[in-house]
Amino acid sequence: MDEKAMYKLSYGLFVLTAKEDEKDNGCIINTAIQAASEPNQLSICVNKANYTHDMIKRTGKFTVSVLSQSVEFELFKHFGFQSGRDINKFEAFDKCARSTNGVYYITEGTNAYISVTVNKTEDLGSHTMFIGEITDMETLSNVPSVTYEYYQNNIKPKPREVGKTDDGQTIWRCRICGYEYVGEELPDDFICPICKHPASDFEKVVKKWR
Amino acid sequence: MDEKAMYKLSYGLFVLTAKEDEKDNGCIINTAIQAASEPNQLSICVNKANYTHDMIKRTGKFTVSVLSQSVEFELFKHFGFQSGRDINKFEAFDKCARSTNGVYYITEGTNAYISVTVNKTEDLGSHTMFIGEITDMETLSNVPSVTYEYYQNNIKPKPREVGKTDDGQTIWRCRICGYEYVGEELPDDFICPICKHPASDFEKVVKKWR
Known part of the structure; x- marks a missing residue:
């Protein structure tokens, strides 16, 4: 399935x-x-x-x-x-x-x-x-x-540059709608505030702050 | 409305x-x-x-x-x-x-x-x-x-040439899905066989047969 x-x-x-x-x-x-x-x-x-x-x-x-x-x-x-x-x-x-x-x-x-x-x-x-x-x-x-x-293709902001850096902060991005949560750990019970999908639909992104 | x-x-x-x-x-x-x-x-x-x-x-x-x-x-x-x-x-x-x-x-x-x-x-x-x-x-x-x-834009066959001619037959085309009914009069209680919309959603098209 x-x-x-x-x-x-x-x-x-x-x-x-x-x-x-x-x-x-x-x-x-x-x-x-x-x-x-x-x-x-x-x-x-x-x-x-x-x-x-x-x-x-x-x-x-x-x-x-x-x-x-x-x-x-x-x-x-x-x-x-x-x-x-x-x-x-x-x-x-x-x-x-x-x-x-x-x-x-x-x-x-x-x-x-x-x-x-x-x-x-x-x-x-x-x-x-x-x-x-x-x-x-x-x-x-x-x-x-x-x-x-x-x-998804035309309105949602495109992901910024991704890479592991000393000054990087961890971003958790909702794969469904693109909402970004900033923080080292995403709470297990987190619900995306825009599309209401659960934490399991987020992916970890390390990005360099510019 | x-x-x-x-x-x-x-x-x-x-x-x-x-x-x-x-x-x-x-x-x-x-x-x-x-x-x-x-x-x-x-x-x-x-x-x-x-x-x-x-x-x-x-x-x-x-x-x-x-x-x-x-x-x-x-x-x-x-x-x-x-x-x-x-x-x-x-x-x-x-x-x-x-x-x-x-x-x-x-x-x-x-x-x-x-x-x-x-x-x-x-x-x-x-x-x-x-x-x-x-x-x-x-x-x-x-x-x-x-x-x-x-x-509607890419799969449904495009309408053929339209014009009033001696050998024209009347086509009633469903504006919703493109289904064509051939006949001088479209029955009032006709229901489109593909999208199930009523006769009021059909438009009359006179086309030249080629």
């Missing part, structure tokens, strides 16, 4: 947003698909570690902004590398507008948004699947959508 | 196979994703019009073969343009082998296969979502996976 077979599946990339009372939040997901056509339904799978997950579970509403090839890495960092539990991701962020469901969608680096009201929830262990009917959707640009593969 | 926003979602393409008693069958789908990581689960959404759908519902087992960029249009025609209710798609087809679950996977034009035992089923109207744990998977090649967009 070769686990790498899972890497052959194709995905888009999305900012998933929710609103609960006065709190807005968003995270990065790769699992939005049209689940059925009659009625038109969207499904998403969200890691339970995401604060947006809990907000959707409580409010039953979300919006998916489809990332386009004009998206910058900065947006992945903004929504993917930090948690809404610690900061307000929308405090100084103005590339957004409200959908008719009251939830923010992202207006730059995106080509469409789709708003959903949840009517089915499946507990799948590490993730929850939310399925719902579409209440609003609009096209925002004609720039092609980003696939996960495009992100 | 702009329905075209749905076209911005990204998908892979797959041959979905099942086996029931001595009957083997397969169809084309675009909705296989990793739904959760702990435990590792795959989800698919299958149109109820597909015979493979009924087989999976009864047997609780399926295999997904991930299509790669080496796939030929012929394979889409073979598994997508005809129904297992009418013919035996595996009768004269030898580009396949059996996974450990007994179900065929496709060995050419693919880069991986994943076998699943269903443990959750969601009735979504036009489609059923099957979610299950992975019982076997292997990588078959390093050729990149086909995305739905790649299929």
Whole structure:
């Protein structure tokens, strides 16, 4: 059984947003698909570690902004590398507008948004699947959508020079999304803050600081 | 509400196979994703019009073969343009082998296969979502996976010359997958045999026969 077979599946990339009372939040997901056509339904799978997950579970509403090839890495960092539990991701962020469901969608680096009201929830262990009917959707640009593969090849920063040096620091790089953790030892229970993959998906990289 | 926003979602393409008693069958789908990581689960959404759908519902087992960029249009025609209710798609087809679950996977034009035992089923109207744990998977090649967009741009035959002529026949072409129906009128209740989209997704094309 070769686990790498899972890497052959194709995905888009999305900012998933929710609103609960006065709190807005968003995270990065790769699992939005049209689940059925009659009625038109969207499904998403969200890691339970995401604060947006809990907000959707409580409010039953979300919006998916489809990332386009004009998206910058900065947006992945903004929504993917930090948690809404610690900061307000929308405090100084103005590339957004409200959908008719009251939830923010992202207006730059995106080509469409789709708003959903949840009517089915499946507990799948590490993730929850939310399925719902579409209440609003609009096209925002004609720039092609980003696939996960495009992100890996064109958006994710390329690894810096690698080599063993006296002044080298150990970097642990997530093989899945490219997130880098600095420190001699990576904790066994470390979870990648962007893609939520476990420590076993990190590789050790010794790089020379320049 | 702009329905075209749905076209911005990204998908892979797959041959979905099942086996029931001595009957083997397969169809084309675009909705296989990793739904959760702990435990590792795959989800698919299958149109109820597909015979493979009924087989999976009864047997609780399926295999997904991930299509790669080496796939030929012929394979889409073979598994997508005809129904297992009418013919035996595996009768004269030898580009396949059996996974450990007994179900065929496709060995050419693919880069991986994943076998699943269903443990959750969601009735979504036009489609059923099957979610299950992975019982076997292997990588078959390093050729990149086909995305739905790649299929549209590189695999689907390009439209032939279009023009109004005395000897022209009316073609109705599915804007989603490129399937062509020949006939003066397209029935209102026509469903595309490859991608299952309705008559409203077809456009009229008058072409000169050469």
